[in-house]
Amino acid sequence: MFRGVNGVNIDEKGRIVMPTRYRDCLQQESRSCVVLTIDTEEKCLLLYPIAAWEIIENKLAALPSFNQAARRIQRLLIGHATEIEMDSHGRILLPPLLREYAGLSKHIMLVGQGKKFEVWDGKHWEERRAQWLDEESNNEADLPEELKMLSL
Numbered sequence: 001m002f003r004g005v006n007g008v009n010i011d012e013k014g015r016i017v018m019p020t021r022y023r024d025c026l027q028q029e030s031r032s033c034v035v036l037t038i039d040t041e042e043k044c045l046l047l048y049p050i051a052a053w054e055i056i057e058n059k060l061a062a063l064p065s066f067n068q069a070a071r072r073i074q075r076l077l078i079g080h081a082t083e084i085e086m087d088s089h090g091r092i093l094l095p096p097l098l099r100e101y102a103g104l105s106k107h108i109m110l111v112g113q114g115k116k117f118e119v120w121d122g123k124h125w126e127e128r129r130a131q132w133l134d135e136e137s138n139n140e141a142d143l144p145e146e147l148k149m150l151s152l
Contacts, residue, residue, distance in 0.1 A: 002112035007122060010106055014099060015091040019110070023090045025049075034092060036119070037081040038101050040073065042128070045094075045102045045119040050083065052115045057081065094119070 006019045018026060026032060030049035037046050037053075048056070060078055063070035080101075086092050094104065107122035120128075 001114055002117055003114075004112045005125075006110040006112075008108055008110055010094065010099070010104060010108060011091075013093070014096060015093050016108065016110075018086060018090045018092060020090070023086070026086055032086040034084050034086060035081050036084055036092075036094065036098055037077050038098065039118065040076050042118075043102050043121075043124060045098055045104075047092075047110070047117040047119055048115070053081065 002022060002025075008016045008019070010016055026034060026049055030051055033050040035048045035050055035053035035057075037048075039046050057078060060074050063074060065071060065074075080098065082095050082098065084092050084095075102119065102121060103124060104119070104121050105123070109118075109120045109122050109125040111118040111120060111125070
């Protein structure tokens with residue numbers, strides 16, 4: 001389970017070092033292999049352990065090929081999916097095309113989302129987070145009933 005917001009830097013070769021607390025899980029459960037793809041709704045990347053990605057990929061591949069929306073999602077998510085091996089130092093190379101898509105600069109944020117991470121440019125993350133917090137404080141009426149009943 002991946003939780004928390006972690007600031008990391010991209011080195012001159014385009015690599016990030018996974019925070020230590022996640023390395024063992026990725027090494028054991030995913031054979032040090034992750035999949036990086038784009039998020040279709042935000043300018044960020046999605047980083048999955050290979051086992052979690054394979055489940056999603058199978059579901060995406062099973063969608064009807066004659067449905068335009070399904071094909072679009074397949075093209076975007078599977079088409080951009082890149083399998084990456086984490087090295088013995090816990091480093092992951094972020095491919096240039098994916099870094100460009102998400103507008104990643106030197107400082108990025110890894111945002112734990114349970115079974116995956118979102119990979120954000122640090123400045124863009126700060127801007128979006130501030131916007132979401134503002135929207136949430138003004139839009140309680142738009143919340144699904146299940147969230148209104150949730151006690152934190």
